[in-house]
Amino acid sequence: MSKERIWHGGDLDKARRLFPEAPEPWIDLSTGINPIPYPLPDLPPHLFERLPSPRAQMDLEVVAAEAYGAVDAATVMAAPGTQVLINLLPVLWPRSQVAVLAPTYAEHAHAWRMARHQVTEAASLEQAENADIVVLVNPNNPDGRVLKRCMLLGLSERLRQRGGWLVIDEAFADFESDESLVPHLPENAVILRSFGKTYGLAGLRLGFAIAASETVMRLRRILGPWAVSGPAIAVGKQALLDRDWRDAAQQARDADARRLDALLGPVSDQVPRGTTLYRLIESRHASDLFAHLGRRGIWVRRFEYNPRILRLGLPGSEAAWTRLGEAIAAFRNAKESE
Template sequence: MGEARVWHGGDLDEARRLFPRAPEPWIDLSTGINPIAYPVPALPASLFARLPSPADHLDLEAAAAQAYGATDAAMVVAAPGTQVLISLLPHLRGRGRVAVFGPTYAEHAHSWRKAGHDVVEVQSLDLLDRGDVAVVVNPNNPDGRLIGREALLRLAEDLRPRGGWLVVDEAFADFDAGESLVPVLPSNVIILRSFGKTYGLAGLRIGFALAPEPVVTSLRSALGPWAVSGPAIETGRTALRDREWLEAARGARAADASRLDALLSSVAGAPLRGTILYRLLESIRAPELFQVLGEHGIWVRRFQYSPHLLRFGLPRDEAEWQRLETVLGRYSQH
């Protein structure tokens, strides 16, 4: 019997399988990726022809440390995407009890369980300190729930006496960063940060862990040399140091999120939630809406644990906005 499949966004092959008569091109709103990507700098051919140097790799980590507010670049580990780090962390300590604050990004519980840990998904912050490891996505995917810094610091302190870890996935914190633990990183906390979502360059596969020295050492060993490609290093460090672009993108995407809320309000059965990069709609009619959108070539994210939820990413351009508005308008009137 095979492993249970974990659903993810961005799978247009699945969209075309479910809706073979839908018009092309598809509008993919199923991910939480910035639809307006950072402009990739001109890259010299030599980046593709040689292995990246250790100095370049360290410079990428230094750029990440500065961007995220870390006190020391030595606490930063660059990896080919945060998913790799999520998969590696469960192998860095003996099997134990892991509490995941859910519902949330399913790969966390899946990865710890696959590595042999006893995983429980809890829906109360007060229950997280009962495990050897606590996992929190902050802001949460998909509902945008945000846990305050002081509450997380108390949780880390409760875990400390038994050598427990607090893993905080801050994949969407670049645009919703008020409660990041990076600047005050306790010695038993591991922070994960995503590059591709904020900068719209998910295909580059860059992610970071910010962690205490023993975890940093173990992650570097597990990743091995040349974990991040030369072109990714060059693009990543350029983008991370471009604070002007980040601030402009934050404002523009916040305006887009407000525009999306206005469109979705006519079909939502409850207040909309989420982050700047995606909005979560709850309605008993969500399965019907998913079907209608799919038939019109608009792919949104549904969830295994609740048929009443749909997550909408941001349209890329005015043509996509107009297609979405037309379909939602017709749907809300019938």
Template sequence: MASKKEGSIRHGGDLGEACRLFPQAPEPWIDLSTGINPIPYPWPALEASAFTRLPAKSDLASLEAAAARAYGAAPDHVVAAPGTQALIDLVPRLRPPGRVAVVGPTYAEHAASWTRAGHAVVAAADLSTEADVVVVVNPNNPDGRVVPARDLAAAAAGLAARGGWLVVDEAFADLEPVESLCGAPPPGCLVLRSFGKTYGLAGLRLGFAVAGEPLIGTVRRGIGPWAVSGPAIAIGRRALADGAWRREAAVARGRDAARLDALLEAAGGRVVGGTTLFRTADFADGPGLFARLGRAGIFVRRFEAAPARLRFGLPAGEAAWARLAEALGA
């Protein structure tokens, strides 16, 4: 949601803001303001060539093939990018200005990026709209709402019939029992997938677009050559090929999410949704709890449009769990 500074968007993970708000807070900070896996994939040692030479086309192709297998997509339907955010910024510039509906409330960068590109953007409660482009986050951030794949496919067909697009952001789908559109994206449908959230390696900056032709070709040309770094290619293709790790992570983080729900409910919260990687709850005094946690060195996500609502990422390790439980019970 937008902050008070006009034109800016408040994001999770901004420990600079946390330090400004709570300069006396104990360190180290526990950053629960993001939806990033707190237990990262064990990245391998890399050959020096990953840093010293430009990635070859075959390197990028092997990464996209690994992503295709992980997402159940055809290899020629996948394009790698330096993070999902780069795709969110790029896609609105790939078509002339028109009418865009963003199903929300949701991740604020979607509406902001389409607006910056000159489109007329409106908020929508559901998929039933006459816009040229519809954007939906599935599962949604921050409430975890899921739109069935059949409804998305029907919306995509209606949009494609009039030259429109359906953009489906599946950033949090990896660890969820959600039916993805990656396997057979309908015409005019573009799916976005995040790597860093699932694998706990957000600093690597890696994401993917999945679509059929001609849309995926338009995206590939828009990204251009050498967009993804050598280290990101090397680590990404290793991690994406490790299906066992991802299955184990889904089970372990699911247990963590249930544990977090119990803590929030014991503290008087009403859990309103979320995903395996974050939980969202309403509190009688959301601003007061945000401040109390901040003074304890725990940073969570707040929403100016819904002051009672706070979003919590998963703690990493028992020490962080203990600090959160203590702060919630204070």
């Protein structure tokens, strides 16, 4: 059983330990969460005082089905965040050969290993598709790679013909070009969608599994009653119905991503890539840049498997943009004078 520790973004306690002299407040760019959150509505007290009703969750799932393009609301299940679903999915199958398309979000391989499946981390779909279960993230985290829908439909069909399954994490799909498999859901696929990243409300803990209704029923039995809180149901329903907000947020974050690329391009050895909500750079000076930003109270994401890459989320204010721009300019000047 794996005992690996997985590092995630958002750990400002770790940032303060590494850079105790850094100025406060920290600018946390280590996650891929929308820095401009959906405005929370006024919530009635009864949402906190009573258990959520099954009808309320069903209404949320109907709204989510429409928002994500699912053909049937019976194929959509709300959960307290996609991380819970990542940990639950390996329980649905007996021990199997599982291929995770990597490098990617490390919790996927970890969850299947913890459930005692035999896991390989494959560098390509060709290496992965002989497994019983193929797991991939689309768009991928952290590099933003997008696999075309036609490729995934072909893969799911080849897996189906021999009893295999496809698991797709679409956590960052909302603001990206539409290659989602949700509107074309294969019977042997499970698709995960995240609410908190797009709407900037990660602490609300809300996510969705989209799969054949029989698979959804199995997941419901494992998850148990009242898994999603009343406040999460209410906020999630209102936000998913607010298409005007989402369209405006997508346009604004697209502009922010282009602005961030313009800042990062001069310190990257390659053109920045990623998704709308985060950008990835590759540089021979990545370790120096990580430390330079950390000393200035700017926390970004580094990766142990590749010390040449850094991932940066979007700043959430003009003050944060200014601090980041000044820090990058100082880094460039220091490198040019060496």
